[in-house]
Amino acid sequence: MAARKKSAAKVKSLNKAVKKTAHKKAVAKKPASKKAVSKKTAPKKIVSKTTGPQKQRAPGKTEPLDLSALPSELVTREDRHVCLACVLDVMTRYMGLPIKKAQTEVKRYAPSLDEVRARALSRPFFTSQNKEESCPYCGSAAKWHARFTIYRIENTKAADTRRRELLKSLPPSGFAVIEEKATRQDAFFQWAEKISSGIDLEDPRWLREVSRHYLIRKDPKTGWDAVFAQLHSIRRSRRLDAGWELDQGRLFLAPLLFDELLLVQYLVSRAHRAGGLTLEGRYTLPELFARLRNSGYLRAAGIETRSPSDAFEQVVMHLGGGDASLRFYYIVDRRDLLERVKALEDLRVPKAKTLSTRRP
Ligand SMILES: [Zn+2]
Numbered sequence: 001m002a003a004r005k006k007s008a009a010k011v012k013s014l015n016k017a018v019k020k021t022a023h024k025k026a027v028a029k030k031p032a033s034k035k036a037v038s039k040k041t042a043p044k045k046i047v048s049k050t051t052g053p054q055k056q057r058a059p060g061k062t063e064p065l066d067l068s069a070l071p072s073e074l075v076t077r078e079d080r081h082v083c084l085a086c087v088l089d090v091m092t093r094y095m096g097l098p099i100k101k102a103q104t105e106v107k108r109y110a111p112s113l114d115e116v117r118a119r120a121l122s123r124p125f126f127t128s129q130n131k132e133e134s135c136p137y138c139g140s141a142a143k144w145h146a147r148f149t150i151y152r153i154e155n156t157k158a159a160d161t162r163r164r165e166l167l168k169s170l171p172p173s174g175f176a177v178i179e180e181k182a183t184r185q186d187a188f189f190q191w192a193e194k195i196s197s198g199i200d201l202e203d204p205r206w207l208r209e210v211s212r213h214y215l216i217r218k219d220p221k222t223g224w225d226a227v228f229a230q231l232h233s234i235r236r237s238r239r240l241d242a243g244w245e246l247d248q249g250r251l252f253l254a255p256l257l258f259d260e261l262l263l264v265q266y267l268v269s270r271a272h273r274a275g276g277l278t279l280e281g282r283y284t285l286p287e288l289f290a291r292l293r294n295s296g297y298l299r300a301a302g303i304e305t306r307s308p309s310d311a312f313e314q315v316v317m318h319l320g321g322g323d324a325s326l327r328f329y330y331i332v333d334r335r336d337l338l339e340r341v342k343a344l345e346d347l348r349v350p351k352a353k354t355l356s357t358r359r360p
Contacts, residue, residue: 062335065175067151069162071220073213074154076194079127082148084340085140086124088349099349103341109334110176116150116330117180138352146340149333154187155326158220163329174335180328184321187328191217196268207265207279208234214264215244218257227251234261234279259297262288263319285312 067075084106091102121127123137125148132142153163167177195213199206211234216224230249237245237252244253253261258279266276266288275284283291289308292298298311301318305311 062147062333062339064149065151065331065333067153067166069166070153070159071156071216073191073217073220074156074159076152078150078152080121080125080148080150081128081145082337083124083126083135083137083140083145084344085135085144085350086138086352089138089352092349103345107338107341109337111148111150111178111332113178113180113330116152116178116332138350140350140352144340144344144350146337148337151331151333153329153331154191155329167329167331170331174333174338176332176334178330178332180330182326182328184324184326185317187326188320192264192267199268201269201277204277206269207277210265210268211261211279214261218260234258255295256297256300259292259295260319263292263315267316285309288312 067077087106088099088102091097091105092099095102097105124135126136128145134141135145153159153166155163170177195210199209208228212224212228215222227246231246231251232249234251234253236258237254240252240254242254242257244251244257246252262278262280262283265278266283268276269278270276270285275282276288278288280291285308289298289311292311292315298304298315301315303311303314303318305314
C-alpha cells in the first residue's frame with residue numbers, strides 16, 4: 001500500500017511526469033531502458049481480466065455533458081487529448097511501474113488547476129481537429145488518445161442553483177471538479193477575449209453578434225436568440241429608462257444599456273484599425289469619451305476624471321463588475337480517459353517513433 005501511495009504522488013501531474021522522465025531519458029538512456037525490459041514481460045498476465053466485446057469501444061463515444069440549463073455566455077468548453085502511449089511508456093519504461101499499476105494511476109488522474117488553466121499544452125496533452133491524427137509527440141495511433149473535455153462555469157447568481165444541481169448529479173468517478181477564485185472583472189475580460197477571438201472584424205455583422213452575446217450575458221433569462229431572429233436594427237431608446245423593447249424588428253435599448261453595448265463594441269474592436277467600431281460608427285478614444293460624457297453614462301457610472309484613457313479604464317472596470325469576488329468551476333470529463341485505459345489494457349504500449357516534449 002505504501003508503494004502505491006508513493007507512485008500516486010509521482011504522477012499527480014501527467015505533464016510533469018512525462019517531461020521529467022523525458023529529460024531523464026536524455027541523460028541516462030541505457031540504464032533506464034534496461035530496467036524497462038525486465039518489467040515489460042510481467043503485464044501480459046492481466047490479459048485474462050478483459051473479456052467480452054464491450055471492451056472494444058470506439059474512442060470519443062461518450063455523450064457530451066449537457067450544460068444547456070446554464071446561461072450559455074457563462075460556460076466555456078475546451079477539448080484536449082492526452083496520449084496514453086506517451087504516459088504509459090514513460091511510466092513503465094522510465095519510472096519502472098508495472099503496467100497494471102501505471103494504468104491504475106492514469107485512471108485516478110485528475111488535472112490540477114494550473115493544468116486546466118494552461119493555454120499552451122505540452123506532452124502528453126495536445127489539441128486535435130482530426131480524430132485519426134497521430135500523437136504529435138510519439139506518433140502513436142488515435143486509439144491511444146483519450147479525450148478530455150474541460151467545461152468552465154462562471155458562477156454568477158444566474159447560474160448558482162443550476163450549477164449546484166449539476167455538480168451534484170455528476171458521478172464522481174467520471175468527472176473531476178476544480179474551483180478557482182477570481183473577480184468579476186477577470187471573468188468579464190476573459191469573456192470579452194473569447195468573444196473577440198470568435199468574430200471577423202472585417203464583416204460588419206460582428207456588431208450584431210457581439211450585441212447578442214453581451215445581452216445574453218447581461219440578462220440570461222430573456223430568450224435573446226428569438227429576439228435577434230426578428231430584429232433588423234438596434235437603437236437607443238428615447239422613451240425607456242431601463243430594459244428594452246422590440247418594435248417592428250427594431251430593438252430599442254434604454255440609454256445606459258445601449259451605451260454599455262457601445263463600450264463593449266469599442267473594447268472588442270479598438271485594436272483593429274484606428275479606434276473602435278460601434279453601432280454608431282467608428283470612435284477614437286477621445287470621441288468615445290465625449291460621447292459617453294454627453295449621454296450621462298460617465299456620470300451614472302460615477303466617473304469624474306477628465307482624461308479619456310483614465311475614464312476608459314474606470315468605465316471598463318465598472319462595466320466588468322470590479323473586484324467583486326466570483327468563482328469559476330471547472331468540470332473535467334474523465335469518462336473517455338477511463339474507457340480508453342480499459343480498452344487498451346491488453347495492448348503492448350507502442351515505443352515512441354519520435355520523442356519530443358514540444359509540439360512539432
Ligand atoms: Zn504520444
